[in-house]
Amino acid sequence: MLTDINEKMKADDGHPVEYKDRAIIGDLKLSRMRLSRALCFANCTFTSAIDLTATQADGDLIFVDCEMHGLNAPSLRTEGHLVLQRVHNVGAISLMRGRLNGNLRCTGSTFEATDGPALDGRNLQVEGGVQLDEGFAADGEITIVAAQIKGTINARGAQLRNPSGRTIDASHLALDGEFLCGAAFRSEGELRLRLARIGALHARLGHFVNPGRYALMAEGIQVATGLYLRGGFEAHGMVLLSEANVRGEINCTGGTFADPPPDQAVIEAEHLTADAVLMQYQFRAKGKVRLDGSTITDRLSCNGGRFSNKGDIALSANGVNCGEIRLGDGCVINGGVTLHVARIARELSCSGGRVCNPGDIALMANGLICNGTVYLNNGFKAEGTVQFLRARIATELNCTRGTFKGDRTHPALSVNGLICGGAVFLNDGFKAEGMVELINTTIESELNCTNGRFHNVDDDALVAEGLVCRGSVYLNEKFVAKGKVLLHQASVARQLDCTHAKIDRFYARCMKVGTNFIWRPQETPKAVDVSHSHVGNLQDLPASWPGGQATTLAGFAFDEVDDEGVSPDTRITISQRLDWLRSAAFAPDVYQRLVRIYQGDGHSDKARRIAIELQRQRRRQPDLKLRRDGSNGRVWNLGGPLLRLWNWFLDKSVSYGYAFHRLLLLAVLCWVVSWFLFTLAQGQGLMIAAAAGQSGPRPRVSECTASYPCFVPSIYSMELLLPVVNLRQVTYWLPDFAVSPLGKVLWYWVWAVIIFGWMMAIALAGGIGHLFSRRD
Structure with a gap:
């Protein structure tokens, strides 16, 4: 056969050397030969490996419908194509360090490895493309490590098996074109693209199966246009994209990702760089998706996607730097979401999304910096704690019509230390089961809880201690707090409006309100504490304050009091004002402030009655004592019975100096x-x-x-x-x-x-x- 080939190569008729329907017994050694014409074998059977080591082919090398037992062609050089079409090969095919000026076409072939890889193309150079399509199958590893391919790798419909190892190892591959592995492509084993440089990866309808191991290992991959794992793509095993650099988008829309290694992520993409990452609409991930430290220029969109990692973190994007993040429009996440110290240029939108991680963190965005708006609204639901501790939001935090469900030990919503450049909306259908925390939060515009519902019976429902709001705070209309509302040391620059609210208990020690404190709840709270608070204008109702000493007013200061109201229903008589004072724990400074306000407004009769009532209530105090500091520093006391008698005498005689006419x-x-x-x-x-x-x-x-x-x-x-x-x-x-x-x-x-x-x-x-x- 070798002699015959040599003789035919000498002919100068321009036709290829062809062999059909032959059985070639023994070794066919064409190593280091120069094949001046194309060589074609059709429907031939080779009993031994073909040796093309360092062979120089000036034309095509074609094997069609052949039975082969190996092809040893390291350093092969061809000026045309290498065709292994519909070939059944048992043994190794070696193309190491080869150079093909045409294509490598393996369409419809079957490669079965016996010892070593099924196809060894390390350092292979292909000026055209590589076809592993139309029923191509390989049982064993295809290695194209550090290969250089100018065209496209077409593996559509290929069936690759190597369950204990790698189906394709394309580490350090340089592919100018696209890698096509969709349309019923199936890889049973690890497909490796570590540190590869490719034009694009298309894996629509592709199946990557390697449960508990790497299904697709593309760490450090560089992609010129896009990486598409979408539209029926399935990965059973980990997809590793850490340190990847994709100039276009990573599109996993409609893809399914499952069966990662124990305690590891199903998609591992730490420090990824991409223009966009899309995991939306029928996207399914069963296990953790990790994007920590990634840079995404445009958006991370998970709208309509489904993430499941019950009892643990389902989506981790800590430290991500992104244009915008979308987790809404039907997105369902069974597990936690972490966006710790993430930076978002435009907005974080979870409108219509659902995050479920009961008894733990549902959404954690501690230290988040968002230069736009955060939307947790319009049907957003969270089971578990939503945290934005020490976050910075430039525009607004919008939770309108959002539902937040915590438990006794985990708050429903915690934004302690938040700095918001606009407004915070917890209104119009907002529902929280569990504590809502806004401790030491700074809000530049308003806190709007109008028509919001806060449920944490017999515990803290809304905690805004240390709140700084440079606008107004609205706890009005159908605002409901089944539990305590805490506003200790809160500072509200404009008004605090509690009109028609339903509040179980209201505690606001040392609170400051710049203008109106509208305290006209629909139902009388069980307890109210505004001790040592200061408000501009007190607007209240007789039924606003609970009796039985459940109202604490000690140190409560107000610059004005609106007893006239805007209607007869909001008018307060002096008798009702006196009843308010009597119903509260004794606070002499409140009496005195009312006296000064009434005197300043020209209501001397009201001032007189308040002043008289102050002395009468003083007489009723169980710890009544007169204390005076002497010049020598000593303190002497005058006991209660004598003072009560003296107080009573002044009351009946001159009404404490306000009724000298009586004398x-x-x-x-x-x-x-x-x-x-x-x-x-x-x-x-x-x-x-x-x-x-x-x-x-x-x-x-x-x-x-x-x-x-x-x-x-x-x-x-x-x-x-x-x-x-x-x-x-x-x-x-x-x-x-x-x-x-x-x-x-x-x-x-x-x-x-x-x-x-x-x-x-x-x-x-x-x-x-x-x-x-x-x-x-």
Whole structure:
């Protein structure tokens, strides 16, 4: 056969050397030969391996419908094509370091490896393309490590088997064209493209099967246009794309990814670089998808996709740098999503998506930086905690009509430390089962919880301690909080509106509200604490505050109080305001502030009634004590019973200095009665001269002498009422109780009036003291 080939090669007729229907027994050694014409074998059987080592072929080498037992062709050079079409080969085919100026065509062939790879094309150079299509099958490894192929690798419909190893090893491959492995392509084993450089990878309808191992290993691959694992693509085993660089898109839409190695990801794509990553609409991933540290210029879109890794993280994109991320429009994720310290240029949209990881983290975006908007709205549902701790959102966080479900130990939504450049919307159909946390959150626009529902019965429903909102906070209309609302140390620059809200318990110690605090809930809360808070304008209703000392007002400050309201339903009378004060735990500074506000508004009667009620409530306090610091630093106490008696006396006498007219009326009445009685006593001679040392007969009350003051009933009555004052009547004239019973009555009356006068003076001094006392 060798001689015959040599002879035919010498002919110069331009026709190929052809052999048909031959059985070639023994070795066919054409090594280091120069084949000046095309060589074609059709329907031939070779009993031994063909040796084409370092052979130089000026034309095509064609094997069609042949039975072969190996092809040893390292360093083969051909100016045409190498065709192994519909060949059945048992043994190794070696094309190492070969150079083909045409195509390598293996269409419809079957390669079965016995020892080593089925096709060894390491460092192979092909100026055309490689066809492994139309029923091509290989049982064993196809190696094209470091090969250089100018055209396309077409493996559509190829069936490759090497369950314990690699079906194709194309590490460091340089492929200018596309790698086509779709249309019923099946690889049972690892298909490796590590550090390869290719034009594109098309694997639509391709099946990569290697459960528990690598199905597609393309670490560090460089792709010029796109990587398409879509439209019926299936990978049973890990797809490794870490450090890949894809100038176009990675499109996994409609692909299925399952059966990764234990405790590893089904798609491992850390530090990936791509224009876009699409895992949407009928995309299925059963296991973790990892994109940590990746750079995606345009978008990561998972709209309509399904991710499943129950009880663990299903999608991890920590540190990703991306134009936008979409996890909505029917996207379902059974497992957690992590976007820790991710950077997003435009928006994160989860509208209409669902993340389910009960009892753990559903969506974690701690440290996220988003230069646009975060949408968790319009049907978004999360079972498990959604976290945006210390995140930065430039525009808004929109959770309108979102549903968040936590549990007793895991908050439904936690955005502690968030800095939001716009508004935060938890409104209009927003539902949270479990705690919602906005601790130390900064919001540049508004916090809108209008018509939101927060359920965490007997625990914290909404926690916004340390909140800084430079706009308004709305907890109004059909806002419902089944649990506690905590706004301790919150700062709201504009208004806090709680109109028609339903709140179980409201705690807002040390809160600041710049303008209106509209506290008009639909139902009376079980407890309210606004102690040490400061608001601009208090707008409330009598039913806004619970009774039974469940309202805490200590230190509560407000610059204005709107008792007039905008309608009769929102008007508060002074009696209702007093009832509000009585129903709360005693807070004297609130009374005092109301007094100042009413006085400033010209409502002196309201101010007086509030001031009087303050002193009456002070009397009722169980720990009533008067404490004064002496100049020597000592402290002395005056106990409660004496102070209560003194307080009661001032209340009944001069109303703590606000009813001096009462004293005047009583004094005038007492003076008139005394005048009448002593005038009567003068007429009946019941008054006797009382001055000691008087010689001779005593002057009579009905007469005036030059040596003794005359008795004048009106002046006598006046002197009795005025302590200390000496009008030369009382010390000179006294009732004579020995003459008649009326004299004894007058005697007692004198002492009663004197005591009354002293009490009147004490009340006057005490009332004036209360008016000017600092603590009142």
